[in-house]
Amino acid sequence: LTSRRRRLLTKTDYVRELKACSENIDKVSCIVGKTPKGIMTPEHICLVVLMKDFTEGSRSFVREADNIKTCLYSRCEMTIEEDKLTIVQPTPVEVVVELWVKSKKPEESFEIQGKVTGILEDFLNPVTDESHAGWEIGELPKPSQILMKLHAAESNMIILNSMITGRYRDSRGICEKEIDKIPGSPFFVCRSGRHKVHILS
Numbered sequence: 101l102t103s104r105r106r107r108l109l110t111k112t113d114y115v116r117e118l119k120a121c122s123e124n125i126d127k128v129s130c131i132v133g134k135t136p137k138g139i140m141t142p143e144h145i146c147l148v149v150l151m152k153d154f155t156e157g158s159r160s161f162v163r164e165a166d167n168i169k170t171c172l173y174s175r176c177e178m179t180i181e182e183d184k185l186t187i188v189q190p191t192p193v194e195v196v197v198e199l200w201v202k203s204k205k206p207e208e209s210f211e212i213q214g215k216v217t218g219i220l221e222d223f224l225n226p227v228t229d230e231s232h233a234g235w236e237i238g239e240l241p242k243p244s245q246i247l248m249k250l251h252a253a254e255s256n257m258i259i260l261n262s263m264i265t266g267r268y269r270d271s272r273g274i275c276e277k278e279i280d281k282i283p284g285s286p287f288f289v290c291r292s293g294r295h296k297v298h299i300l301s
Contacts, residue, residue, distance in 0.1 A: 107177040118147055118187075121171035124160055126152045126227050129190075129237035131286050136188050137271065146186045148237050148287055154189075154227055155291065161189050188287070190237050193268040195224050195279060196293035197246060200261040202300050209299040212257050216297050219253045220246070224292035238286040240266065243279060260300060267293065 108114050111130035118128050127150040133142050149168070151160050169187050172178075178185075197220055203209045223246065226235040235241065243264045250259065266279045268288065275282075282288075 108179060113176075114145065114147060117176050118149070118168065118172055120175070121168045122164055124152050124164065125168075126150045126154070126234070127237055129286065134286070136186060136287060141184075143180065144184050144186070145180060146188060146287075148188055148190050150190055150226060150237055150289060152227055154192075154289075155225060158189060190226075190289035191268055191270075191285065191287045192291040193240055193266040193279075193282065193288050194293040195241065195246075195290050196265050196267065196295060198263045198265075198296040198298075199250075199259055200298045200300055201257040201259050204256045204258065206301070208256055212254065212299065213297045215254050216250065216257075217295050219250060220295050221292045223249050224290050226289045226291065235290050237289050238284070240279060240282065240284075240288060240290050266290075 108117060111132065114130045115128045119125050129148040131146040131148060133144060134140055134146065135144055136146060149161065149165075151164075153160050165187055169185075173182070199216065201212070201216075203212055222232060224235075224241065225232065226237075228234040243262070246264060247259065247262060264279045265276055266282045267274065267276045268282070269275070
């Protein structure tokens with residue numbers, strides 16, 4: 101009965117129906133009881149929407165946000181007031197990896213820099229593609245996951261040292277911290293920054 105009437109009762113209901121409103125949506129997360137500004141409000145529902153072209157900026161979300169909300173209300177029997185439901189983009193956390201490495205093949209040092217940058221850009225892309233499931237909204241990569249990916253994908257280098265930071269904006273402005281010291285937030289999503297690879301002789 102619930103399914104036939106499209107009455108939204110669970111987080112899964114909201115996620116399913118919102119994704120059906122636009123083919124440009126990649127992922128949706130449903131957060132209950134917390135506004136995007138971090139205010140705890142038990143009756144509030146926030147739908148965090150990751151668009152397929154998220155890495156290219158906010159244009160498609162800005163263009164479609166109102167239509168998505170209108171679509172949701174037209175498809176479903178809502179159980180909350182409209183002002184208690186918010187649809188937002190995730191807050192990007194720009195992950196920057198700085199590496200100091202030794203090349204096993206000195207003649208390939210320049211190629212290693214390009215390969216490592218490509219590996220990191222692919223790995224830190226939150227959007228799903230043919231070879232990558234992306235990152236869930238609210239999930240940030242651990243340093244160990246990033247380094248493990250690099251070790252597995254590029255065997256012609258030895259990582260001597262690394263620094264992995266995340267940069268994001270909150271109510272206080274721009275924050276930059278080591279990635280494993282960033283406080284968790286259900287609104288965060290990772291995004292690849294500009295990486296640096298130092299080849300040591």
